[in-house]
Amino acid sequence: MSYKNQLKQLFPSIIYNEENDSEEYATVTSKEILEISKILKELQFHLILEFGIENFKNYKGITLVYVFEKTDSKKLLIVQSKVDNDIESIAPIFPTAALYEREIQDGFGIEFKQLCDSRKLFLHEHYPKGFHPLKKSFINAHIKLKDKVLLSEEYIFKKIKGEGVYQIPVGPIHAGIIAPGHFRFNVLGETILNLEIRHFWKHRGVEKYAENKSVEEGILFIESICGDETVANALAYCMAIEKVSNIKIPERAEYLRVLFAEMERIYSLLGDIAGMIIDVAYPSGASQFFNLREEILRCDEKLTGSRFCKGAIIIGGVSKDVHSKTLKELEDYMDYFSSQFTSSFLRILENASVMDRFETTGIINEKLVELLNLTGPLARASGKNKDERVSHPYSKIYTKLMDPNKILNQGDVLARFRIKASTITNSAKIIMKIIKCMPDGTSSANYALKDGCSFSIVESSRGQNILYINIKNKKIDRLKIRTASFCNWCAIEHAVMGNIVPDFPLINKSLNLSYESNDL
Amino acid sequence: MNKFIFQTTKVIKKFKDDEELKKLHFELKRSIISAFGRSIAIREIDTGSDGSPEIELVNLTNPYYDIEQYGITFVASPKHADVLLVTGSVTHNMVTPLRKAYEAAPSPKWVIALGDDACGNGIFKDSYAVIGSVDKVIPVDIKIPGNPPTPIEIIKGLLELTEKIKKEGY
Numbered sequence: 106m107s108y109k110n111q112l113k114q115l116f117p118s119i120i121y122n123e124e125n126d127s128e129e130y131a132t133v134t135s136k137e138i139l140e141i142s143k144i145l146k147e148l149q150f151h152l153i154l155e156f157g158i159e160n161f162k163n164y165k166g167i168t169l170v171y172v173f174e175k176t177d178s179k180k181l182l183i184v185q186s187k188v189d190n191d192i193e194s195i196a197p198i199f200p201t202a203a204l205y206e207r208e209i210q211d212g213f214g215i216e217f218k219q220l221c222d223s224r225k226l227f228l229h230e231h232y233p234k235g236f237h238p239l240k241k242s243f244i245n246a247h248i249k250l251k252d253k254v255l256l257s258e259e260y261i262f263k264k265i266k267g268e269g270v271y272q273i274p275v276g277p278i279h280a281g282i283i284a285p286g287h288f289r290f291n292v293l294g295e296t297i298l299n300l301e302i303r304h305f306w307k308h309r310g311v312e313k314y315a316e317n318k319s320v321e322e323g324i325l326f327i328e329s330i331c332g333d334e335t336v337a338n339a340l341a342y343c344m345a346i347e348k349v350s351n352i353k354i355p356e357r358a359e360y361l362r363v364l365f366a367e368m369e370r371i372y373s374l375l376g377d378i379a380g381m382i383i384d385v386a387y388p389s390g391a392s393q394f395f396n397l398r399e400e401i402l403r404c405d406e407k408l409t410g411s412r413f414c415k416g417a418i419i420i421g422g423v424s425k426d427v428h429s430k431t432l433k434e435l436e437d438y439m440d441y442f443s444s445q446f447t448s449s450f451l452r453i454l455e456n457a458s459v460m461d462r463f464e465t466t467g468i469i470n471e472k473l474v475e476l477l478n479l480t481g482p483l484a485r486a487s488g489k490n491k492d493e494r495v496s497h498p499y500s501k502i503y504t505k506l507m508d509p510n511k512i513l514n515q516g517d518v519l520a521r522f523r524i525k526a527s528t529i530t531n532s533a534k535i536i537m538k539i540i541k542c543m544p545d546g547t548s549s550a551n552y553a554l555k556d557g558c559s560f561s562i563v564e565s566s567r568g569q570n571i572l573y574i575n576i577k578n579k580k581i582d583r584l585k586i587r588t589a590s591f592c593n594w595c596a597i598e599h600a601v602m603g604n605i606v607p608d609f610p611l612i613n614k615s616l617n618l619s620y621e622s623n624d625l
Numbered sequence: 626m627n628k629f630i631f632q633t634t635k636v637i638k639k640f641k642d643d644e645e646l647k648k649l650h651f652e653l654k655r656s657i658i659s660a661f662g663r664s665i666a667i668r669e670i671d672t673g674s675d676g677s678p679e680i681e682l683v684n685l686t687n688p689y690y691d692i693e694q695y696g697i698t699f700v701a702s703p704k705h706a707d708v709l710l711v712t713g714s715v716t717h718n719m720v721t722p723l724r725k726a727y728e729a730a731p732s733p734k735w736v737i738a739l740g741d742d743a744c745g746n747g748i749f750k751d752s753y754a755v756i757g758s759v760d761k762v763i764p765v766d767i768k769i770p771g772n773p774p775t776p777i778e779i780i781k782g783l784l785e786l787t788e789k790i791k792k793e794g795y
Contacts, residue, residue: 229718238753248753250717277722279699282682284671285719306718307673310754332677334772378678395687402684412775413677444701621676 107147116141127497128181128560131598135192138171141184142195150175150182151194151475154571155205156585157188157213158239161575167213172193172571175543179497181560194220201478201592211314212239227305227624228585230258238313245313262301265291270298273606277306284620288609295534295605300598307624315584320346320554321420323574323581328415331622332371333510334588336365338622339418341572341586344499345561346420349576352552356544358422363502364539365405365414365423366563367532373566374482374525374532377617381522382453384611385462397442404438407431422549436540444532450526463519466598467612470516476583477599478592481568481615482528486513486520493564507531511563518615528618554579565589567618587620649780650695656787657696661707664696668706668730672723673713673755677773678740682710690776697783703730708786711763714742714749715756727763733795735786736765739779744768751775 107130112119116137124257133141154172164187173182184371186192194217198204206217207226214237216223228236231250237243264272265360270293277285285306291299311330325340328335340362347354354362379394402412407418408427416424453459471488473479484491490512494503511527513520558575568589575583593616600612657665664762669682685692686699700706703726715723727736738759739748758764766789769782 122688130686144641231721245751245753247751247757277719278670278726282669282679284674284676285722306722307671307713307715307716308718308754309673309714309749309754313754314749314752329675329772330678332675335677365755377685392688395684396689399684399689411683413773415772430727467745484658532739619676620671621674 110149113140115144126181128183130183130185131580132185135169135186135188135190135425138169138184138186139193139195139198142171145173145182146198148175150199151478152199152205153181153478153569154573154585154587155195155202155209156573156587157209157212157215157239157505158575160240161290161583169209170573188215191218192219196221200476201595204591211237213237214240224260227308229305229308230254230260238310240429243313245265245310253561260303262289262303263291263299265298267293269293269374286620290606290609292606295607297601297604297606297609300492300609301593302598304594304620305624307621309625311586311625312584315581317579320576320579320581323584324419327586330625331588331619332413333369334565334567334570334619334622336362336369336414336418336584337563337570338572338588340499341561341563341570342419342574343418344563345559345572345574346520346576346609347555348559348561349557349574350552350555352421352550354422354550355547357426357546358548359500360502360539360543360547361423361427362418362498364427364536365409365417366533367539368401368405368408369414370532370566371529371536372398372405374529376400376526377614378450378522378529380614380617381463381518381611382459384614387453387456390449390453390456391457391524393445393452396448397449400438400442400456401478404435408435416605419549421552422547422613424549426548432540432543439533439536439540443530446526446529446533460519462478462608462611463522464517465515466518466608467604467615468516469596469600471514473596474598478594479596480567480592481564481566481589482524483521483593484526484568485510485528487516488512488514491568493562493569499561499563502539503535506535506542508534517613521615525602537606558583568593570622586625588619590618590620590623593618594623598604643791646690646777646780649777649784650692653692653784653787654695655771656784656791657690660787660791661696662700665707666698666700666705667708667710668700668701668703668726668788669710669712670726671712672719672722672743672759673716673749674740674742678712679780681773681776682739685776685779692780692783703727706730706734708735708737709763710737710739711759711765712739712743714745714747714752715759715762716754717756718754720756720762723759723762735790736788737762737767737782738765739769739771739782740774741772742769743795744770746770 150173153174157167169186169187171184184384211228273290277287277289287303289301327338375398379391382391406412467489474489476482480491498504562571570588573585743759750757767786
């Protein structure tokens with residue numbers, strides 16, 4: 106029996122709405138959501154996104170949208186529920202829901218019953234009481250903040266008590282050239298007992314800002330969410346709109362898009378690898394990778410006119426075609442890149458002092474992967490083959506040209522180091538193949554926009570990025586983007602437990618999560 | 626062999642052959658020596674950028690640009706800094722940390738606003754969650770616009786600052 110019939114038997118009030126190749130929609134009542142979650146958990150679904158929309162499909166109030174994914178299914182299950190009276194938290198069943206529900210509480214001002222943690226999330230304490238920016242009644246404008254924050258309103262961190270236990274507060278401004286975030290360690294001697302992360306220092310109000318903007322304008326701020334996920338986010342955005350409006354992009358544009366996406370993956374992961382080596386005090390080993398990254402950024406500039414491929418991807422294709430001469434140059438360079446990268450990488454693996462720091466440090470247990478919806482290289486280093494290019498192939502190029510991913514089981518810093526390196530090699534191979542079989546033709550299509558809503562999923566350098574867009578009157582009504590970092594940040598709190606404080610920067614860098622794409 | 630390809634030994638050579646960069650480095654070194662004696666220490670503060678200015682700042686220390694050898698160091702604390710280099714459109718959540726960092730830096734101190742966000746032309750400048758530009762919170766001496774500015778533009782901006790200090794004194 107399919108799970109749909111099974112659910113229908115248990116909950117007769119469930120309504121199945123439309124269904125397409127990638128999504129199945131169901132509507133439930135808010136009273137049943139907790140019970141349904143329990144059944145879905147048993148059926149091995151996991152929660153990948155939860156968010157709210159106001160004034161959606163003739164319902165004036167707030168509709169909650171839960172997005173579930175099943176490991177072996179290519180389709181997403183999207184459960185919608187109107188908030189008409191009390192709504193229960195599903196965090197006891199799906200722990201990741203706690204973060205989403207705190208986000209919804211801040212954004213819409215609805216309260217979840219039995220939510221284990223109801224502290225404010227993205228609105229820090231100086232935002233006025235009763236301010237909920239995602240409500241339609243609030244029109245985006247500069248606001249007046251509280252003059253003074255009372256002691257009782259300050260954020261409370263977990264505190265572990267006992268003989269010899271002390272706290273180390275770190276941040277929001279960190280020692281390196283890096284974005285802000287606050288880390289609160291509870292430490293015994295040198296061993297970390299507990300780490301709590303407080304984020305959203307860089308909250309820029311992206312979701313609200315998107316409202317009532319034209320669809321074309323939207324791409325500008327989607328690209329400004331995160332520098333090294335520019336292509337991934339722009340791709341997700343354009344794919345969602347193309348799905349709504351039924352736009353077919355030319356084959357050449359698809360190849361170029363994947364080319365840019367893989368170039369971005371390479372430079373982003375090169376930064377991670379170099380950073381990890383820097384953090385174990387081996388800068389001469391790291392400079393090889395920094396050199397390669399600079400060269401890749403220069404290649405990007407030649408390809409698109411921007412070192413970060415900003416403005417390269419547009420609705421209906423790519424903004425500028427790439428000359429065949431440039432592609433030939435890139436092919437020559439990638440040849441050199443692959444050999445240079447492999448030799449530099451092997452040199453690092455031969456270094457005993459580096460390996461000593463990498464091995465058995467910051468282990469992420471395989472069990473956490475699905476529980477916390479961890480994705481990307483970090484999941485692949487913990488024994489799970491999580492890659493959206495494989496599980497939700499959003500371009501046929503990947504099915505055709507991509508080699509199978511490497512999977513490791515150890516889950517430590519070394520495993521992540523190796524997985525990231527193999528991802529880079531894999532991407533370099535994809536690029537070589539793309540250049541070889543690049544089709545001719547135009548690089549963008551004409552299009553007419555339609556109203557509607559859609560999801561899209563892409564694999565950024567850090568893992569699964571999911572985007573939802575609702576277009577009303579050719580304008581953005583609601584944009585929700587959840588990047589891989591949002592979920593993967595939870596992994597650090599688990600990975601550092603039992604490690605010593607000096608290993609924290611290394612563990613952090615081995616995941617290299619983005620602050621800006623988490624804070625939005 | 627193609628121009629794109631750099632042999633490892635040629636990497637630095639090619640970089641040295643870049644006449645514009647060579648000239649900039651020379652001027653920067655000379656300017657820093659006459660304005661500061663030996664070197665300047667920069668503390669970078671991100672108040673809501675998209676992360677790309679940070680990537681470019683890290684790139685400044687790679688062997689291609691290697692600005693540390695010309696007398697510029699990035700330091701871990703504002704207490705060690707001559708210059709605060711601020712990126713981002715200053716989110717409300719980062720106002721207090723930015724003020725505190727500015728107060729912690731010893732005088733004389735200078736502030737650079739880096740990137741379109743920090744200079745006041747950023748894409749999110751009208752959002753409820755941001756102030757809009759760095760100069761609305763702390764005084765700014767030099768603005769380096771760009772989305773993000775390239776490493777060469779950042780070096781030019783730093784040169785502009787040292788020249789300004791040389792002219793105006795502490």
